[in-house]
Amino acid sequence: MKYIKRTLFLLVMGLGLMAPVQAEEVHMVMCGGEIREADKVVIAAFEASHAGVTVNAEAVPWGTCQDKSMTLAAAGDPVGLAYIGSRTLKQLGRSGLILPVNISEEKQALYQPGILNTVSDGGQFWGFPHAFSTKALFINCGLVEAAGEACVAPRTWTGLYNMAKAVNDNTSAAGIG
Structure with missing residues (x-):
């Protein structure tokens, strides 16, 4: 639970459209439509500590959250921090609307290969x-x-391809779809 809370805290801080924390009030947008008890503890x-x-x-529903965060940022009134999806991070970073975060090599090693690509751009x-x-x-x-073929879930892309090819080549059905 401690790790989850710490991760959530780092996530909230990192995914933010970060305004300086010296302000008395920090506006936070939490995509997903609710602020859970664990979120309240971290906040x-x-x-x-500040x-x-x-x-x-x-709390803003997922359907409108990213648009709201982007609109506020583009209008020059960004939220202080946000829990948002990673799809817009590169655009926000390239536009100078968010600050980069530091993820130590130790923490980087905790992620599966390729996962950090979802939140990185330009080094x-x-x-x-x-x-x-x-x-x-x-x-x-x-x-x-x-x-x-035996009905066994493939464990690799090659295995999936071979299964689909066998279905395509040996039946009247498409291999995938």
């Missing part, structure tokens, strides 16, 4: 990776077996 700890700083956390990190969509592969075992 309270941050406020306690005398005079109040975090005004605003800089623009946020901390946090949540990723889960992908699922559904296999029609009857079709795979009709193609002469």
